[in-house]
Amino acid sequence: MKKRQLVLEDGTTFVGTAFGSREASVGEVVFNTGMTGYQEILSDPSYCGQIVTMTYPLIGNYGINRDDFETITPSIHGLIVKEVCDTPSNFRNEETLDSYLKANNIPGIAGIDTRKLTRIIRKHGTMKAVFTSIDDSIEGALATIARTPVITNQVEQVSTVKPYVVPGRGHRIVLVDFGMKHGILRELTKRNCHITVVPYHYSAESILRLKPDGVMLTNGPGDPKSVQEAIEMIKDIVKKVPIFGICLGHQLLALACGADTEKLTFGHRGSNHPVKDLIVNKTYMTSQNHGYAVTRESLQKTDLQLTQVALNDQTVEGIQHKKFPAFSVQYHPESSPGPEDTNQLFDQFLTTINMHQTTTKEETTCLSVQI
Missing domain, CATH: 3.40.50.880 (Class I glutamine amidotransferase (GATase) domain)
Structure with a gap:
């Protein structure tokens, strides 16, 4: 699968596997400590403009179903996980996490050290970040972050x-x-x-x-x-x-x-x-x-x-x-x-x-x- 970079505004860079949308996206990186509920998190309007890091290591294992949405159109700007499951097993499952993100133009990255990223956020606070191609330069990514204004009309x-x-x-x-x-x-x-x-x-x-x-x-x-x-x-x-x-x-x-x-x-x-x-x-x-x-x-x-x-x-x-x-x-x-x-x-x-x-x-x- 194609590689992707996550670049924080302080220059810290994580390289992982791309899933979901392939589009670049800028947002505020935050973390959620829930073991379950990723579908509700993805569709919670309170995450508008944010890129969410899931601290629980395996996400997507029970898929996506029709009943657990909190809104029709998700507003999240990205999802970060340690491991994404492509073969969910649940009696309510109707599609994979990857296919849902693709359908809603939400980028994701898997295979990075989410514990390290969470520790950075806990120490330095939330900060902006961008998803970029593995071929893009760090300088270019930082420039993208710098010229992207902070959203105030969420x-x-x-x-x-x-x-x-x-x-x-x-x-x-x-x-x-x-x-x-x-x-x-x-x-x-x-x-x-x-x-x-x-x-x-x-x-x-x-x-x-x-x-x-x-x-x-x-x-x-x-x-x-x-x-x-x-x-x-x-x-x-x-x-x-x-x-x-x-x-x-x-x-x-x-x-x-x-x-x-x-x-x-x-x-x-x-x-x-x-x-x-x-x-x-x-x-x-x-x-x-x-x-x-x-x-x-x-x-x-x-x-x-x-x-x-x-x-x-x-x-x-x-x-x-x-x-x-x-x-x-x-x-x-x-x-x-x-x-x-x-x-x-x-x-x-x-x-x-x-x-x-x-x-x-x-x-x-x-x-x-x-x-």
């Missing part, structure tokens, strides 16, 4: 263009799509919610016109501070309707309430991250995919309460508003495969909606009696 690339409805008989939820995983829709439809999915830049006025019982802020890629439209929208609705944020939605809620965010050295990406719930004093295993986090110290000047922390590095994993019915988590409670310890957060969201409706009704009744 959310715009992966968000829905127009609103659409997923009908249900239960609570009416407006889901703001910043790069939504289908797993979030699955959990809400499982609970019979009537869901209206809207673009990332939908205004507060337009959202409130839909008369939602609650608003879901989804996951998504990139720096939360680049989505200023959403921050302003959240500022306007947080006093008026219950909110549940996941991943990027969690960071946007924090920014809208006066907290700050920061970029992590190499981020959290995997399905085995322990998180402690400070309210109930329990620890959960979670699935995570984020390169930014809410700055813990910045919560002190806000009306946000810290509810959950990562046990690996004590970063913020959960917050809730002290005055309004709004809460969020940094990890993915809808994630599968992976732990489903925190799946009940969707039930908590619906309970919050019920409590808000009851309180609002009682306040309206009291006001009527006084009048």
